[in-house]
Amino acid sequence: MNLRELADELGAELVGSDGEEEVAGIRGLESAAPGHISYVEDEARLRQAEDGPALALIAPAALRESVKPLLLVANPRLAYARALGLLGHAEGRLPAGVDASARVGADVVIEEGAAVGAYAVVGDGARIGRESQIHPLVVVGSGVTVGPECVIHPNVTLYDGVRLGARVIVHAGTVIGSAGFGYVQDGDRHVRIPHTGTVVVGDDVEIGANVTIDRGTTAATVIGEGTKIDNLVQVAHNVKVGRNCILAGQVGISGSVTLGDGVMMAGQAGIVDHVSVGDGARGAARAGIMSDVPSGTVVMGAPARPRGEQLRIDAAARRLPELLRLVRGLARRVADLEKRLRGPSD
Amino acid sequence: MNLRELADELGAELVGSDGEEEVAGIRGLESAAPGHISYVEDEARLRQAEDGPALALIAPAALRESVKPLLLVANPRLAYARALGLLGHAEGRLPAGVDASARVGADVVIEEGAAVGAYAVVGDGARIGRESQIHPLVVVGSGVTVGPECVIHPNVTLYDGVRLGARVIVHAGTVIGSAGFGYVQDGDRHVRIPHTGTVVVGDDVEIGANVTIDRGTTAATVIGEGTKIDNLVQVAHNVKVGRNCILAGQVGISGSVTLGDGVMMAGQAGIVDHVSVGDGARGAARAGIMSDVPSGTVVMGAPARPRGEQLRIDAAARRLPELLRLVRGLARRVADLEKRLRGPSD
């Protein structure tokens, strides 16, 4: 592909070149080599990039002047993501069809173009959508529905009855639909509550590696469409996650929590059970959310508080040892004043 | 099953019905539909449920008056759990016997009624107890003992020599018996300490998905009978967990920790190495336990402190910025008083 063809694919305006140069690949600014495309988001990064070896740069339309050819777009990061899809190493795809070694149960529907890899096990009554990829060593339980154009990476387990929408990506080692963690105490013993619900995952969801999502007690645990879940995240039984949410690495969502749309939880944040988090709310890294969070609020700390309040508390905490000394000094001085005025009045 | 038969199974007193109505299923109050049984634990929930579509309600014996038929029991949640087992969708069971594709080593004993699924790998000298289910793609290492009536879900790895008691449930992706994280520093390098111990899991233990339990250095890591472990929990080498403990999602237990009986650790709590936690003690969500916890104590925060103390500290922390302002104001006023009395006496 040459620069002109890439610009056309991205809908970019090409300046500083007639577009004949061949594009060797696409890399981040730090690792770009001659022939590579990269991207910049502001003038400072553009000037820095001009000293580097990159062939040309994806840049915001406001930055027209450069010694390098520019591909001008409204959103450089978005264009970079698209260019990576065009120019990056294509992910391996399994050949369509069912591998001879895969174990496929009764009444399974495998739609056109779908692939089932080596030693995958597909239970009775499951349905694998058009063009979906079931990688080797995956278990698709009985009655599971996998929508069209999904990718299920190796060693994933989908328990019986789980339902995935279209274009869902599930990374290796993830478990969806295991029994929720619910017991009734009977004296000292914990008696298991059978979990007869399921998990429903919406369209365009991506789920990282070694994630766990438990099935609902009698209804469904729900992951809303467009939501992205990072590695090692725990989603407990009966949770409802809205659309287009972001759950970063090692986040933990306890049972029966409700997240609105566009909620973002940073790494290692946690939410206790039955809490409700409003649309567009955000939890900072390590936030420990113990109570409902209104829409649009950013919370930090544990117990989590609105960001401004928590920052003031953190700043004050840093001054705590000094404060202690100051108060002790004041106490001495007040006692001295009282003595001079012949003791406290009461 | 009709209401009368269900009442008999649960040992419940049926009031408000002759028991002839057919039961269509069992659901939580929010998702119950006509024909469904649900449950309530107090009068407020009962009044709310009376407006819903449920056919009948499991309720505590004190609540006899209702427009709906009631199944009166001593412990409604426990009866609900039992009814779910009777009425819910039965979990798929593998057919007894060893799947033709399973790889079974030498001197393996597979007791009556046990099942070994597709592409499972069972090492030399292992023993699979009566009626136990080894799901597809599970690895049962050499010399492993799985007791009777266990369920080992897909993609689980049991390292060599691990021993599971009776009725143990292990969810998908869990790893039991990996080498403990122990090294000796030799200059800059970390030299591995070979781990020749094992893991012993008691009867009636349930272990969630993608959990990790390391083997002991030379003795056993022990999980006491009746203990329940949620998803993504880490149990390090040489840990001893007592009976009937609860470890919620993403809890981390460091090496050589001892937990008594009936200990409960809420989500994302952690315990540093060599700490001892007494019988019935509890750690709140996110508790960071740095030192021994006496029996029956509830601890919170990080470093974890007794609940009352931590709540007072959290409340005071919220007032820290205000306290800083107050102290600064006091300092000015004291300086002013001192000036009026012609300076401090010293």
Added chain:
Amino acid sequence: MNLRELADELGAELVGSDGEEEVAGIRGLESAAPGHISYVEDEARLRQAEDGPALALIAPAALRESVKPLLLVANPRLAYARALGLLGHAEGRLPAGVDASARVGADVVIEEGAAVGAYAVVGDGARIGRESQIHPLVVVGSGVTVGPECVIHPNVTLYDGVRLGARVIVHAGTVIGSAGFGYVQDGDRHVRIPHTGTVVVGDDVEIGANVTIDRGTTAATVIGEGTKIDNLVQVAHNVKVGRNCILAGQVGISGSVTLGDGVMMAGQAGIVDHVSVGDGARGAARAGIMSDVPSGTVVMGAPARPRGEQLRIDAAARRLPELLRLVRGLARRVADLEKRLRGPSD
């Protein structure tokens, strides 16, 4: 093996015995039985061990006097680790060669003495080094390189193109090379950034169970040689981990973080994205690192601060409720003094 032969293997000085006694095994002090070797690091532990059943003790050279035979060495823990390797139960090794059930792609190189276990899947163009062990149910993606003398435990997934050095150990369920968690926001939607980078793991790295290490965006995520990673650790895209680092259980390293050499992070610690941690720095259990950490610094708490500062803050926090009371009392006394002097001057 007798005591004399063991002493020779360890380069130890044997005192208090002619070395003819047979060694039955090696155990920690608590679980040692007659005939067992154990080890002590100081005199107090030696006196305690003398009352126990152990046959002989590995001990530091300074402790020559004992009623038990001693194996005197410079570093008893290191000698103990070596003795465990000599005397402990040997880990099961797969027979060299490719199991008949393994699926091996085109142009795969399997070097001398390497083993590929049952139902393992090895993609096109992969290379398995000399004497390496690929356990059952492992996926080795296309173009992956596994160096010599590696051990890859069951149910591990190595995505396409990942590169492991020599003597790397990867425990069960771990995922290396899954796509990084990177999206571009486009209105409400999150558009995936294709990840075309890889993961490079240095020599002598050990990686625990159910760990996740994401591939870089266009360059490599790097784990430096000699680094040891515990269970359930998350290493995000573009991270560079130095040599001989220690990452304990459930640690989370966000995207583009750089760790120097010899960094140690204790359990459940986390680092936000793009932070740099200097050589030899340490994070305590649960440290939440939000900004760069200089070489050699020990940090604690969240947000993480230098250890001394955090300990002073924790100590002061414990006194916060008392401080509040003290300040309120002072405020009353100052008001009283002001009244007696007829009100504040301003």
